[in-house]
Every structure is written in structure tokens, then in C-alpha cells.
Amino acid sequence: MTWYKVAKDGNMKDGDLAKVKVDGIEVLIIKDGDNYFATSYLCTHEEYDLSEGFMDNHELICPNHFATFNPKNGEVISPPEGSGSISPLKSYKTKVENGDIMVELQ
Numbered sequence: 001m002t003w004y005k006v007a008k009d010g011n012m013k014d015g016d017l018a019k020v021k022v023d024g025i026e027v028l029i030i031k032d033g034d035n036y037f038a039t040s041y042l043c044t045h046e047e048y049d050l051s052e053g054f055m056d057n058h059e060l061i062c063p064n065h066f067a068t069f070n071p072k073n074g075e076v077i078s079p080p081e082g083s084g085s086i087s088p089l090k091s092y093k094t095k096v097e098n099g100d101i102m103v104e105l106q
Contacts, residue, residue: 005100012036012101017060019051022103027092029101030071032058037071038092038103045079045086060089 006020012031019041020027028041028050039060041050048064055061060069065080074089093104 001104001106003095003097003102003104006038006103007101009096009099009101015055017051017053017055019049020103023105025105027103029094029103030055030060032071035072036094036096036101038094039069039071039074039089040091043067044076044089045083050089 004022006022006029012018014031014033016031018029020029026041028039030037032055043050043062043064045065045067048062050060050062053061053063059077060071067080067086068077069089070077074091076086076088079086095102
């Protein structure tokens with residue numbers, strides 16, 4: 001398991017979403033309050049780019065059909081209406097070290 005620098009702490013505002021490429025893998029970085037989270041960047045419903053989505057009440061919302069995810073662990077809070085169940089997002093560990101936001105890839 002390796003930690004990668006993905007951004008500087010302080011460059012993201014609360015609610016910001018940023019897609020970054022880490023060792024060939026595209027990852028979504030989420031700023032929620034004082035916390036950073038990282039998940040896969042594609043919605044599991046129709047593979048829409050979640051970096052174009054938004055945060056609302058500590059929930060990650062896909063802008064396409066409004067699937068809702070927990071940014072902490074990628075779990076589905078609510079699938080798009082009428083779609084049935086969808087898979088959770090892959091989540092990655094994050095930390096801030098020496099002013100850098102770090103993501104761990106397995």
C-alpha cells in the first residue's frame with residue numbers, strides 16, 4: 001500500500017470535489033468540513049463523472065440522476081428513483097501530512 005500526494009491542504013473549500021489521477025487511477029477528492037475523503041470518480045449508476053456533482057448535508061450527489069453516496073465510505077444512501085439498487089463507490093484512505101492531502105492506493 002502506497003500513499004500519494006494529490007493536493008495541498010487549504011487549496012480546496014468545503015464542498016469542493018476534484019478529480020485527480022493517482023498512479024494511473026482517477027480518484028475523486030472530496031472536502032467536507034475539515035475532512036478529506038477519496039472515492040472512485042464514476043457514479044455506479046451510469047458512470048457519470050462525480051466531480052461535476054455536489055455535496056449537500058455531508059452527502060455526495062451525482063448530478064445526472066441524483067444518486068446519493070456517503071463520502072466517508074462510498075456507501076449508497078439513496079439510488080436514483082426507479083433504478084433499484086446500485087453498487088457503492090470504492091473508497092480510499094486519506095490523510096493530511098506536512099500540508100499535503102495524501103491518498104492510499106492498495
